[in-house]
Amino acid sequence: MIREVNAAQIAETVARLCVEANCFLPRDVQERIGQSREAEPWAPAREILERIEENYHIAGDRVQPICQDTGVACVFLEIGQDVHISGDLREAVDAGVRKGYTEGYLRKSVVRDPLDRVNTGDNTPAMLYTELVPGDRVKITVAPKGFGSENMSQIKMLKPSDGLQGVKDFILKVVEDAGPNPCPPIVVGVGLGGTFDKAAYLAKKALMRPLDQRNPQPFYAALEQELLEMINALGIGPQGFGGQTTALAVNIEQYPTHIAGLPVAVNINCHVTRHKTEVL
Amino acid sequence: MAVKLTAPLSREEARKLRSGDSCLISGVIYTARDAAHKRLCELAAQGKPLPLDIRDAVIYYVGPTPARPGQAIGSAGPTTSYRMDAYSPTLIALGETGMIGKGKRGPEVIAAMKEHGAVYFGAIGGCGALLSKCVKKAEVIAYEDLGAEAIRRLEVEDLPVVVVIDSEGNNLYETGRQSYLSSK
Numbered sequence: 459m460i461r462e463v464n465a466a467q468i469a470e471t472v473a474r475l476c477v478e479a480n481c482f483l484p485r486d487v488q489e490r491i492g493q494s495r496e497a498e499p500w501a502p503a504r505e506i507l508e509r510i511e512e513n514y515h516i517a518g519d520r521v522q523p524i525c526q527d528t529g530v531a532c533v534f535l536e537i538g539q540d541v542h543i544s545g546d547l548r549e550a551v552d553a554g555v556r557k558g559y560t561e562g563y564l565r566k567s568v569v570r571d572p573l574d575r576v577n578t579g580d581n582t583p584a585m586l587y588t589e590l591v592p593g594d595r596v597k598i599t600v601a602p603k604g605f606g607s608e609n610m611s612q613i614k615m616l617k618p619s620d621g622l623q624g625v626k627d628f629i630l631k632v633v634e635d636a637g638p639n640p641c642p643p644i645v646v647g648v649g650l651g652g653t654f655d656k657a658a659y660l661a662k663k664a665l666m667r668p669l670d671q672r673n674p675q676p677f678y679a680a681l682e683q684e685l686l687e688m689i690n691a692l693g694i695g696p697q698g699f700g701g702q703t704t705a706l707a708v709n710i711e712q713y714p715t716h717i718a719g720l721p722v723a724v725n726i727n728c729h730v731t732r733h734k735t736e737v738l
Numbered sequence: 739m740a741v742k743l744t745a746p747l748s749r750e751e752a753r754k755l756r757s758g759d760s761c762l763i764s765g766v767i768y769t770a771r772d773a774a775h776k777r778l779c780e781l782a783a784q785g786k787p788l789p790l791d792i793r794d795a796v797i798y799y800v801g802p803t804p805a806r807p808g809q810a811i812g813s814a815g816p817t818t819s820y821r822m823d824a825y826s827p828t829l830i831a832l833g834e835t836g837m838i839g840k841g842k843r844g845p846e847v848i849a850a851m852k853e854h855g856a857v858y859f860g861a862i863g864g865c866g867a868l869l870s871k872c873v874k875k876a877e878v879i880a881y882e883d884l885g886a887e888a889i890r891r892l893e894v895e896d897l898p899v900v901v902v903i904d905s906e907g908n909n910l911y912e913t914g915r916q917s918y919l920s921s922k
Binding site for chain 2: 499500502503506509510512513514516517520522523524525526527528563564565566567575577579606609637638639640641693694695697698699700701702728729730
Protein backbone atom coordinates (compact mmCIF):
# COMPACT_ATOMS: atom_id res chain seq x y z
CA MET A 459 0.00 0.00 0.00
CA ILE A 460 1.29 3.41 -0.98
CA ARG A 461 0.65 6.19 1.51
CA GLU A 462 0.08 9.72 0.27
CA VAL A 463 1.87 12.61 1.95
CA ASN A 464 1.15 16.09 0.72
CA ALA A 465 4.14 18.33 0.03
CA ALA A 466 2.26 21.22 1.66
CA GLN A 467 2.20 19.27 4.92
CA ILE A 468 5.98 18.86 4.69
CA ALA A 469 6.35 22.63 4.12
CA GLU A 470 4.26 23.45 7.21
CA THR A 471 6.25 21.03 9.35
CA VAL A 472 9.62 22.35 8.14
CA ALA A 473 8.49 25.92 8.89
CA ARG A 474 7.51 25.05 12.45
CA LEU A 475 10.67 23.00 13.08
CA CYS A 476 12.88 25.90 11.89
CA VAL A 477 11.44 28.15 14.60
CA GLU A 478 11.33 25.54 17.37
CA ALA A 479 14.89 24.33 16.71
CA ASN A 480 16.23 27.89 16.87
CA CYS A 481 14.44 28.94 20.06
CA PHE A 482 14.39 25.81 22.25
CA LEU A 483 17.64 24.05 23.06
CA PRO A 484 17.25 20.22 23.02
CA ARG A 485 16.94 18.64 26.47
CA ASP A 486 20.03 16.44 26.03
CA VAL A 487 22.19 19.51 25.29
CA GLN A 488 20.72 21.38 28.28
CA GLU A 489 21.45 18.43 30.56
CA ARG A 490 25.01 18.07 29.32
CA ILE A 491 25.73 21.77 29.85
CA GLY A 492 24.40 21.47 33.42
CA GLN A 493 26.49 18.35 34.13
CA SER A 494 29.58 20.07 32.72
CA ARG A 495 29.01 23.12 34.91
CA GLU A 496 28.75 20.93 38.01
CA ALA A 497 31.96 19.10 37.09
CA GLU A 498 33.87 22.25 36.06
CA PRO A 499 36.69 22.96 38.56
CA TRP A 500 37.57 26.46 37.20
CA ALA A 501 35.39 29.25 38.63
CA PRO A 502 35.55 31.65 35.62
CA ALA A 503 34.53 28.77 33.37
CA ARG A 504 31.59 27.88 35.62
CA GLU A 505 30.43 31.49 35.43
CA ILE A 506 30.38 31.40 31.62
CA LEU A 507 28.42 28.14 31.65
CA GLU A 508 25.88 29.80 33.97
CA ARG A 509 25.47 32.66 31.47
CA ILE A 510 24.99 30.12 28.70
CA GLU A 511 22.22 28.45 30.72
CA GLU A 512 20.62 31.81 31.50
CA ASN A 513 20.68 32.59 27.77
CA TYR A 514 18.83 29.50 26.59
CA HIS A 515 16.22 29.98 29.33
CA ILE A 516 15.62 33.57 28.15
CA ALA A 517 15.40 32.37 24.55
CA GLY A 518 12.87 29.67 25.41
CA ASP A 519 10.74 31.96 27.56
CA ARG A 520 10.61 34.68 24.90
CA VAL A 521 10.52 32.32 21.89
CA GLN A 522 13.57 34.20 20.62
CA PRO A 523 16.59 32.65 18.85
CA ILE A 524 19.17 31.24 21.27
CA CYS A 525 21.89 32.56 18.96
CA GLN A 526 21.67 35.30 16.33
CA ASP A 527 23.29 32.94 13.83
CA THR A 528 20.14 30.99 13.06
CA GLY A 529 22.23 29.16 10.51
CA VAL A 530 21.68 27.54 7.19
CA ALA A 531 18.73 25.16 7.41
CA CYS A 532 20.04 21.62 7.12
CA VAL A 533 17.00 19.44 6.40
CA PHE A 534 17.24 15.66 6.59
CA LEU A 535 14.35 13.65 5.18
CA GLU A 536 14.04 9.91 5.70
CA ILE A 537 11.36 8.94 3.25
CA GLY A 538 9.65 5.56 3.50
CA GLN A 539 9.68 3.55 0.28
CA ASP A 540 5.92 3.15 0.56
CA VAL A 541 5.26 6.90 0.57
CA HIS A 542 4.14 8.92 -2.42
CA ILE A 543 4.71 12.65 -2.09
CA SER A 544 2.21 14.75 -4.01
CA GLY A 545 3.73 18.06 -5.06
CA ASP A 546 7.29 19.31 -5.51
CA LEU A 547 9.35 18.15 -2.53
CA ARG A 548 12.33 20.47 -3.05
CA GLU A 549 10.00 23.44 -3.46
CA ALA A 550 8.04 22.40 -0.34
CA VAL A 551 11.14 22.25 1.83
CA ASP A 552 12.30 25.68 0.64
CA ALA A 553 8.79 27.08 1.15
CA GLY A 554 8.96 25.79 4.72
CA VAL A 555 12.33 27.41 5.33
CA ARG A 556 11.13 30.69 3.77
CA LYS A 557 8.04 30.75 6.01
CA GLY A 558 9.85 29.66 9.17
CA TYR A 559 12.69 32.17 8.80
CA THR A 560 10.42 35.06 7.78
CA GLU A 561 7.49 34.62 10.16
CA GLY A 562 9.71 33.39 12.99
CA TYR A 563 11.97 36.48 12.96
CA LEU A 564 15.04 34.37 12.23
CA ARG A 565 18.14 35.75 10.51
CA LYS A 566 18.58 35.27 6.79
CA SER A 567 22.17 34.19 6.36
CA VAL A 568 22.32 32.59 2.91
CA VAL A 569 23.97 34.19 -0.15
CA ARG A 570 22.95 33.05 -3.64
CA ASP A 571 26.52 32.53 -4.88
CA PRO A 572 29.73 31.93 -2.89
CA LEU A 573 31.53 34.67 -4.84
CA ASP A 574 28.97 37.36 -5.70
CA ARG A 575 27.54 37.07 -2.14
CA VAL A 576 24.07 38.54 -2.64
CA ASN A 577 21.72 37.52 0.19
CA THR A 578 18.73 35.45 -0.99
CA GLY A 579 16.62 37.30 1.58
CA ASP A 580 14.68 34.31 2.88
CA ASN A 581 17.40 31.86 3.98
CA THR A 582 16.69 29.51 1.07
CA PRO A 583 17.81 27.17 -0.30
CA ALA A 584 17.91 24.56 2.44
CA MET A 585 20.77 22.08 2.56
CA LEU A 586 18.52 19.13 1.77
CA TYR A 587 19.46 15.49 2.28
CA THR A 588 17.07 12.70 1.41
CA GLU A 589 17.37 9.04 2.23
CA LEU A 590 15.06 6.20 1.24
CA VAL A 591 14.17 3.88 4.11
CA PRO A 592 11.69 1.01 4.57
CA GLY A 593 8.17 1.92 5.72
CA ASP A 594 5.46 4.47 4.95
CA ARG A 595 6.51 7.45 7.07
CA VAL A 596 8.46 10.65 6.42
CA LYS A 597 10.90 11.63 9.16
CA ILE A 598 11.88 15.30 9.02
CA THR A 599 14.84 16.70 10.93
CA VAL A 600 15.68 20.40 10.77
CA ALA A 601 19.13 21.32 12.05
CA PRO A 602 20.04 25.03 11.78
CA LYS A 603 23.85 25.17 11.48
CA GLY A 604 25.80 28.25 12.45
CA PHE A 605 29.00 29.07 10.60
CA GLY A 606 31.21 30.14 13.49
CA SER A 607 31.62 26.46 14.20
CA GLU A 608 31.12 25.22 10.63
CA ASN A 609 34.18 27.27 9.54
CA MET A 610 36.32 25.42 12.09
CA SER A 611 35.56 22.01 10.57
CA GLN A 612 38.17 20.03 8.62
CA ILE A 613 38.52 16.86 6.56
CA LYS A 614 41.61 14.76 5.91
CA MET A 615 42.30 11.72 3.77
CA LEU A 616 44.57 9.75 6.10
CA LYS A 617 46.57 6.69 5.03
CA PRO A 618 45.57 3.28 6.40
CA SER A 619 48.99 3.16 8.10
CA ASP A 620 48.06 6.31 10.09
CA GLY A 621 45.57 4.09 11.91
CA LEU A 622 43.79 4.88 15.16
CA GLN A 623 46.59 7.16 16.36
CA GLY A 624 46.40 9.23 13.18
CA VAL A 625 42.64 9.62 13.64
CA LYS A 626 43.00 10.75 17.27
CA ASP A 627 45.81 13.18 16.39
CA PHE A 628 43.77 14.75 13.59
CA ILE A 629 40.65 15.22 15.73
CA LEU A 630 42.69 16.87 18.50
CA LYS A 631 44.44 19.09 15.93
CA VAL A 632 41.08 20.32 14.60
CA VAL A 633 39.90 21.21 18.11
CA GLU A 634 43.23 22.92 18.91
CA ASP A 635 43.19 24.89 15.62
CA ALA A 636 39.62 26.01 16.38
CA GLY A 637 40.49 27.19 19.92
CA PRO A 638 38.06 29.89 21.06
CA ASN A 639 36.57 30.54 17.60
CA PRO A 640 33.60 28.11 17.47
CA CYS A 641 32.09 29.22 20.84
CA PRO A 642 33.22 26.37 23.09
CA PRO A 643 31.96 24.23 24.73
CA ILE A 644 31.63 22.46 21.42
CA VAL A 645 30.15 19.25 20.12
CA VAL A 646 32.54 17.27 17.91
CA GLY A 647 30.99 15.27 15.08
CA VAL A 648 33.32 12.78 13.45
CA GLY A 649 32.76 10.91 10.18
CA LEU A 650 35.16 8.03 9.69
CA GLY A 651 35.51 5.98 6.50
CA GLY A 652 33.44 6.00 3.32
CA THR A 653 34.59 8.43 0.64
CA PHE A 654 35.58 12.12 0.81
CA ASP A 655 31.94 13.26 0.66
CA LYS A 656 30.54 10.38 2.72
CA ALA A 657 32.89 11.14 5.62
CA ALA A 658 31.75 14.78 5.69
CA TYR A 659 28.09 13.71 5.57
CA LEU A 660 28.63 11.24 8.42
CA ALA A 661 30.29 13.96 10.51
CA LYS A 662 27.21 16.15 10.06
CA LYS A 663 24.91 13.21 10.86
CA ALA A 664 26.94 12.52 14.00
CA LEU A 665 25.93 15.96 15.30
CA MET A 666 22.26 14.89 15.12
CA ARG A 667 22.75 12.11 17.66
CA PRO A 668 21.61 13.03 21.20
CA LEU A 669 24.57 13.80 23.45
CA ASP A 670 23.55 11.15 25.98
CA GLN A 671 23.63 8.39 23.35
CA ARG A 672 26.96 6.68 22.66
CA ASN A 673 27.92 4.82 19.48
CA PRO A 674 26.23 1.38 19.57
CA GLN A 675 29.58 -0.37 18.98
CA PRO A 676 31.49 -0.67 22.30
CA PHE A 677 34.85 0.08 20.60
CA TYR A 678 33.59 3.39 19.20
CA ALA A 679 31.67 4.24 22.36
CA ALA A 680 34.92 3.91 24.32
CA LEU A 681 36.80 5.93 21.69
CA GLU A 682 34.21 8.73 21.95
CA GLN A 683 34.71 8.85 25.72
CA GLU A 684 38.51 8.74 25.43
CA LEU A 685 38.55 11.57 22.88
CA LEU A 686 36.21 13.67 25.03
CA GLU A 687 38.60 13.30 27.96
CA MET A 688 41.62 14.17 25.78
CA ILE A 689 39.86 17.28 24.41
CA ASN A 690 38.81 18.38 27.88
CA ALA A 691 42.41 18.06 29.07
CA LEU A 692 43.51 20.71 26.53
CA GLY A 693 42.42 23.54 28.84
CA ILE A 694 40.74 25.69 26.13
CA GLY A 695 37.56 25.91 28.22
CA PRO A 696 34.26 27.74 27.70
CA GLN A 697 34.77 30.62 25.22
CA GLY A 698 38.51 29.79 25.20
CA PHE A 699 39.21 31.58 28.50
CA GLY A 700 40.50 28.39 30.16
CA GLY A 701 38.77 25.51 31.90
CA GLN A 702 37.83 21.88 31.62
CA THR A 703 34.68 22.18 29.53
CA THR A 704 36.00 22.49 25.98
CA ALA A 705 33.63 19.89 24.55
CA LEU A 706 30.25 18.53 25.62
CA ALA A 707 30.49 15.32 23.57
CA VAL A 708 32.29 13.53 20.76
CA ASN A 709 29.98 11.63 18.41
CA ILE A 710 31.55 9.29 15.84
CA GLU A 711 29.82 7.68 12.85
CA GLN A 712 31.88 5.09 10.97
CA TYR A 713 31.36 3.39 7.59
CA PRO A 714 33.22 0.86 5.40
CA THR A 715 35.91 2.37 3.19
CA HIS A 716 38.42 1.55 0.41
CA ILE A 717 41.54 -0.61 1.02
CA ALA A 718 43.69 2.45 0.26
CA GLY A 719 41.86 5.00 2.41
CA LEU A 720 41.08 6.30 5.88
CA PRO A 721 38.98 9.46 5.43
CA VAL A 722 38.22 11.40 8.61
CA ALA A 723 35.97 14.45 8.75
CA VAL A 724 35.47 16.59 11.84
CA ASN A 725 32.38 18.79 11.91
CA ILE A 726 32.38 21.17 14.87
CA ASN A 727 29.20 22.46 16.46
CA CYS A 728 28.85 25.06 19.22
CA HIS A 729 27.02 24.77 22.54
CA VAL A 730 23.90 25.83 20.63
CA THR A 731 23.61 22.42 18.96
CA ARG A 732 20.13 22.51 17.48
CA HIS A 733 17.94 19.96 15.80
CA LYS A 734 14.27 19.08 15.90
CA THR A 735 12.58 16.02 14.42
CA GLU A 736 9.03 15.14 13.52
CA VAL A 737 7.54 12.08 11.84
CA LEU A 738 4.68 12.42 9.35
CA MET B 739 34.17 44.10 39.99
CA ALA B 740 33.30 45.12 36.47
CA VAL B 741 34.72 48.33 35.00
CA LYS B 742 32.00 50.68 33.77
CA LEU B 743 32.82 52.11 30.35
CA THR B 744 31.14 54.70 28.20
CA ALA B 745 31.27 54.49 24.41
CA PRO B 746 32.57 56.22 22.34
CA LEU B 747 35.80 55.26 24.08
CA SER B 748 38.82 57.56 24.04
CA ARG B 749 42.30 56.23 23.21
CA GLU B 750 43.33 57.22 26.70
CA GLU B 751 40.56 55.11 28.29
CA ALA B 752 41.31 52.23 25.94
CA ARG B 753 44.97 52.19 26.92
CA LYS B 754 44.04 51.92 30.63
CA LEU B 755 42.21 48.63 30.14
CA ARG B 756 43.95 45.35 30.88
CA SER B 757 43.44 41.89 29.45
CA GLY B 758 41.06 39.99 31.75
CA ASP B 759 39.12 43.08 32.90
CA SER B 760 35.37 42.50 33.03
CA CYS B 761 33.59 45.57 31.65
CA LEU B 762 30.06 46.85 31.25
CA ILE B 763 29.71 49.11 28.22
CA SER B 764 27.04 51.81 28.02
CA GLY B 765 26.55 54.44 25.36
CA VAL B 766 26.69 54.35 21.56
CA ILE B 767 28.37 51.57 19.60
CA TYR B 768 28.08 50.45 15.97
CA THR B 769 27.50 47.05 14.40
CA ALA B 770 29.52 45.87 11.43
CA ARG B 771 30.62 42.50 10.15
CA ASP B 772 32.16 41.05 6.98
CA ALA B 773 30.39 42.89 4.16
CA ALA B 774 30.16 46.24 5.99
CA HIS B 775 33.87 46.13 6.88
CA LYS B 776 34.71 45.52 3.23
CA ARG B 777 32.69 48.56 2.16
CA LEU B 778 34.13 50.79 4.90
CA CYS B 779 37.67 49.92 3.85
CA GLU B 780 36.87 50.52 0.17
CA LEU B 781 35.65 54.02 1.10
CA ALA B 782 38.75 54.61 3.21
CA ALA B 783 41.00 53.52 0.33
CA GLN B 784 39.31 56.10 -1.90
CA GLY B 785 39.71 58.76 0.79
CA LYS B 786 35.93 59.15 1.09
CA PRO B 787 34.08 59.83 4.36
CA LEU B 788 32.68 56.86 6.29
CA PRO B 789 28.97 56.63 7.17
CA LEU B 790 29.84 56.60 10.88
CA ASP B 791 32.12 58.62 13.12
CA ILE B 792 35.02 56.19 13.41
CA ARG B 793 36.95 58.36 15.89
CA ASP B 794 36.84 56.65 19.31
CA ALA B 795 34.23 54.25 17.94
CA VAL B 796 33.51 50.82 19.42
CA ILE B 797 32.40 48.35 16.76
CA TYR B 798 30.40 45.24 17.66
CA TYR B 799 30.79 42.32 15.24
CA VAL B 800 27.17 41.22 15.13
CA GLY B 801 24.43 40.46 12.65
CA PRO B 802 21.28 40.45 14.78
CA THR B 803 18.06 38.56 14.11
CA PRO B 804 15.09 40.76 13.13
CA ALA B 805 13.35 42.46 16.06
CA ARG B 806 9.85 41.35 16.91
CA PRO B 807 7.35 44.20 17.26
CA GLY B 808 8.09 46.01 20.52
CA GLN B 809 11.70 44.81 20.71
CA ALA B 810 14.70 47.09 20.11
CA ILE B 811 16.61 44.27 18.44
CA GLY B 812 16.48 40.51 18.01
CA SER B 813 19.15 38.15 19.32
CA ALA B 814 22.52 39.86 19.12
CA GLY B 815 25.61 37.90 20.15
CA PRO B 816 29.12 38.28 18.70
CA THR B 817 30.36 36.70 15.47
CA THR B 818 33.86 35.25 15.00
CA SER B 819 36.35 38.11 14.72
CA TYR B 820 39.20 36.76 12.57
CA ARG B 821 37.16 37.39 9.43
CA MET B 822 37.52 41.12 10.14
CA ASP B 823 41.32 40.89 10.53
CA ALA B 824 41.93 42.06 6.97
CA TYR B 825 40.02 45.28 7.68
CA SER B 826 40.58 46.12 11.35
CA PRO B 827 44.07 47.71 11.04
CA THR B 828 42.64 50.29 8.60
CA LEU B 829 39.77 51.19 10.93
CA ILE B 830 42.02 51.30 14.00
CA ALA B 831 44.35 53.71 12.19
CA LEU B 832 41.31 55.90 11.42
CA GLY B 833 40.29 56.05 15.07
CA GLU B 834 38.46 52.89 16.11
CA THR B 835 39.31 52.17 19.76
CA GLY B 836 37.26 49.07 20.59
CA MET B 837 36.16 45.89 18.84
CA ILE B 838 33.66 43.44 20.33
CA GLY B 839 33.62 39.89 19.00
CA LYS B 840 34.79 36.41 19.88
CA GLY B 841 37.76 34.27 18.91
CA LYS B 842 41.36 34.82 17.90
CA ARG B 843 42.88 37.91 16.21
CA GLY B 844 45.80 38.00 13.82
CA PRO B 845 49.20 39.59 14.51
CA GLU B 846 48.47 42.49 12.12
CA VAL B 847 45.45 43.50 14.22
CA ILE B 848 47.34 43.24 17.51
CA ALA B 849 50.18 45.33 16.05
CA ALA B 850 47.69 48.07 15.07
CA MET B 851 46.08 47.94 18.53
CA LYS B 852 49.47 48.44 20.17
CA GLU B 853 50.48 51.21 17.81
CA HIS B 854 47.31 53.28 18.06
CA GLY B 855 45.81 52.24 21.40
CA ALA B 856 42.78 49.99 20.92
CA VAL B 857 41.28 47.02 22.74
CA TYR B 858 39.60 43.80 21.70
CA PHE B 859 36.63 42.80 23.86
CA GLY B 860 35.00 39.37 23.95
CA ALA B 861 31.27 38.91 24.46
CA ILE B 862 29.92 35.43 25.16
CA GLY B 863 29.35 33.70 21.83
CA GLY B 864 26.04 31.91 21.48
CA CYS B 865 24.32 34.13 24.08
CA GLY B 866 22.40 36.32 21.64
CA ALA B 867 19.15 36.33 23.61
CA LEU B 868 20.87 37.37 26.85
CA LEU B 869 22.98 40.10 25.21
CA SER B 870 20.00 41.54 23.31
CA LYS B 871 18.53 42.72 26.63
CA CYS B 872 21.37 45.29 26.88
CA VAL B 873 20.42 46.95 23.59
CA LYS B 874 17.96 49.77 24.24
CA LYS B 875 17.77 51.23 20.74
CA ALA B 876 18.93 50.12 17.29
CA GLU B 877 18.85 52.09 14.07
CA VAL B 878 20.22 51.18 10.64
CA ILE B 879 22.52 54.01 9.53
CA ALA B 880 24.12 52.49 6.42
CA TYR B 881 24.00 49.62 3.92
CA GLU B 882 20.38 48.64 4.52
CA ASP B 883 20.67 46.36 1.48
CA LEU B 884 22.95 44.08 3.51
CA GLY B 885 20.08 43.05 5.82
CA ALA B 886 21.54 41.54 9.00
CA GLU B 887 24.95 42.88 7.91
CA ALA B 888 23.84 46.53 7.70
CA ILE B 889 25.58 49.04 9.97
CA ARG B 890 23.45 49.82 12.99
CA ARG B 891 23.86 52.47 15.64
CA LEU B 892 23.13 50.83 18.99
CA GLU B 893 22.40 52.43 22.32
CA VAL B 894 23.53 49.92 24.90
CA GLU B 895 23.34 49.71 28.67
CA ASP B 896 25.77 47.60 30.69
CA LEU B 897 26.74 45.30 27.83
CA PRO B 898 28.91 42.63 29.54
CA VAL B 899 32.28 42.04 27.87
CA VAL B 900 35.78 41.05 28.91
CA VAL B 901 39.02 42.56 27.63
CA VAL B 902 40.58 39.69 25.66
CA ILE B 903 43.53 41.57 24.13
CA ASP B 904 44.68 44.90 25.54
CA SER B 905 46.69 47.70 23.92
CA GLU B 906 49.93 46.09 25.12
CA GLY B 907 49.08 42.82 23.38
CA ASN B 908 48.32 40.77 26.51
CA ASN B 909 45.95 37.98 25.49
CA LEU B 910 43.42 36.27 27.76
CA TYR B 911 43.15 33.31 25.37
CA GLU B 912 46.76 32.53 26.25
CA THR B 913 46.89 33.57 29.92
CA GLY B 914 43.45 32.20 30.92
CA ARG B 915 44.28 28.78 29.57
CA GLN B 916 47.74 28.80 31.17
CA SER B 917 46.30 29.83 34.56
CA TYR B 918 43.77 27.02 34.45
CA LEU B 919 46.30 24.39 33.35
CA SER B 920 48.83 25.42 36.00
CA SER B 921 46.10 25.27 38.69
CA LYS B 922 45.63 21.57 38.07
